Amino acid sequence: MIQFRHVTKSFGAVGVRDVSFICPPGTVTGFLGPNGAGKSTSLRVLCGLIRPDSGSATIDGVAYAQLPQPGRRVGVMLDATAMHPGRTGRETLILAAQVLDVGDARVAQVLDVVGLDRAAIGRHAGTYSLGMRQRLALGLALLGDPGVLVLDEPANGLDPQGIRWMRTLLREYADRGGTVLLSSHLLPEVEAIADHLVVIDQGTIVADATPQELQGAGGTSVRALDPSALTAALVASGYQPTEAGNGLVRVQATTEQVGRVAAAASVVLTELRPIGHDLEQVFFELTGHGASA
Ligand SMILES: Nc1ncnc2c1ncn2[C@@H]1O[C@H](COP(=O)(O)OP(=O)(O)OP(=O)(O)O)[C@@H](O)[C@H]1O
Ligand SMILES: [Mg+2]
Structure with missing residues (x-):
């Protein structure tokens, strides 16, 4: 170490x-x-x-x-x-x-x-x-x-x-x-x-x-068959989800964290992705420079 x-x-x-x-x-x-x-x-x-x-x-x-x-x-x-x-x-x-x-x-x-x-x-x-x-x-x-x-x-x-x-x-x-x-x-x-x-x-x-945490730094966007059940499960796990319409839920958590909450609550997800960023974008935002070739 x-x-x-x-x-x-x-x-x-x-x-x-x-x-x-x-x-x-x-x-x-x-x-x-x-x-x-x-x-x-x-x-x-x-x-x-x-x-x-x-x-x-x-x-x-x-x-x-x-x-x-x-x-x-x-x-x-x-x-x-x-x-x-x-x-x-x-x-x-x-x-x-x-x-x-x-x-x-x-x-x-x-x-x-x-x-x-x-x-x-x-x-x-x-x-x-x-x-x-x-x-x-x-x-x-x-x-x-x-x-x-x-x-x-x-x-x-x-x-x-x-x-x-x-x-x-x-x-x-x-x-x-x-x-x-x-x-x-x-x-x-x-x-x-x-x-x-x-x-x-x-x-x-x-x-x-x-890398997953960095990618997820912007939070996760998730869609479920039953958005209310997902929101309730996330709230019960201490997260603060917001419903963005069309069944889309946004939450400040990694995709893995959201996936685990959904699995534990038996909520069927139809979409799960980190918000916005690819890693390169995160890297640029963190360093504020054109650091990649
Ligand atoms: N021996 C030294 N004398 C004076 N300044 C130094 C010395 N070594 C490093 N620096 C300064 O310390 C800072 C960090 O340099 P360093 O070489 O650690 O960067 P780096 O991340 O390895 O960069 P690079 O990707 O270009 O290799 C720089 O501003 C550099 O000019
Ligand atoms: Mg160097």
């Missing part, structure tokens, strides 16, 4: 302010925000590269710098372009494997997982395309078989096929109980895999919810 507690860091004016959130095991948390919002700063604080002015960020309750074998606990990918250009992909992984004290068998496994073939790993990393670097960097992050992954814009430079590959890899990793925190400034990149979204804007967390 990753936990940020009131992390504040200023570089003069901007930076991050009072950033708090949790990434539970078994989930992929998408850390979303426009350029300059404070994503990388937060992740660098988490990985002990920046000391916050106040607050703390921990992994399984411990600061990164205090972890006994950090590379075995947390896979980090902050800057895929930062690897040594004069080493081959294979050398890069073998050196890292020595530092982490994992065997060559693990190097072979990881190469398989990240999809770099023999020809590619024999070439100098300096000649790699951005997408190949991302694959190698992800391989480095996975090498120590960590339970936590921290990835800054991992989809950068990947083609659509590469993005789908990474999505599957991270989903399976989380489904096996891993904790994933990945940042992106593009909603579509995380929308498909994240089961938890934390949105940051101008250094401040502006949303922390499931």
Whole structure:
């Protein structure tokens, strides 16, 4: 589990302010925000590269710098372009494997997982395309078989096929109980895999919810065979529905919440949808910027 507690860091004016959130095991948390919002700063604080002015960020309750074998606990990918250009992909992984004290068998496994073939790993990393670097960097992050992954814009430079590959890899990793925190400034990149979204804007967390909750932030519009029975059931459950005519009922609740109330009251629904918004719209409203490409 990753936990940020009131992390504040200023570089003069901007930076991050009072950033708090949790990434539970078994989930992929998408850390979303426009350029300059404070994503990388937060992740660098988490990985002990920046000391916050106040607050703390921990992994399984411990600061990164205090972890006994950090590379075995947390896979980090902050800057895929930062690897040594004069080493081959294979050398890069073998050196890292020595530092982490994992065997060559693990190097072979990881190469398989990240999809770099023999020809590619024999070439100098300096000649790699951005997408190949991302694959190698992800391989480095996975090498120590960590339970936590921290990835800054991992989809950068990947083609659509590469993005789908990474999505599957991270989903399976989380489904096996891993904790994933990945940042992106593009909603579509995380929308498909994240089961938890934390949105940051101008250094401040502006949303922390499931994609469904965010979509449902505008409430739910629902139609029932018997609207009065539905309204009564919703009121009995503590909601404040309004009847909008034509049997349509609006209520400040998620579609799931409304569906559950209806099911419990045996009310037949003929329509159930979040009001107005798709996720992108919500993201724009939260950040107030043209943050998607
Ligand atoms: N070392 C630094 N010195 C001065 N200002 C910095 C430094 N690092 C970050 N900042 C400032 O902090 C703010 C947050 O930057 P950060 O890199 O965390 O944003 P980001 O969300 O990762 O953006 P991007 O999507 O462009 O990567 C920005 O205004 C940036 O200019
Ligand atoms: Mg960044």
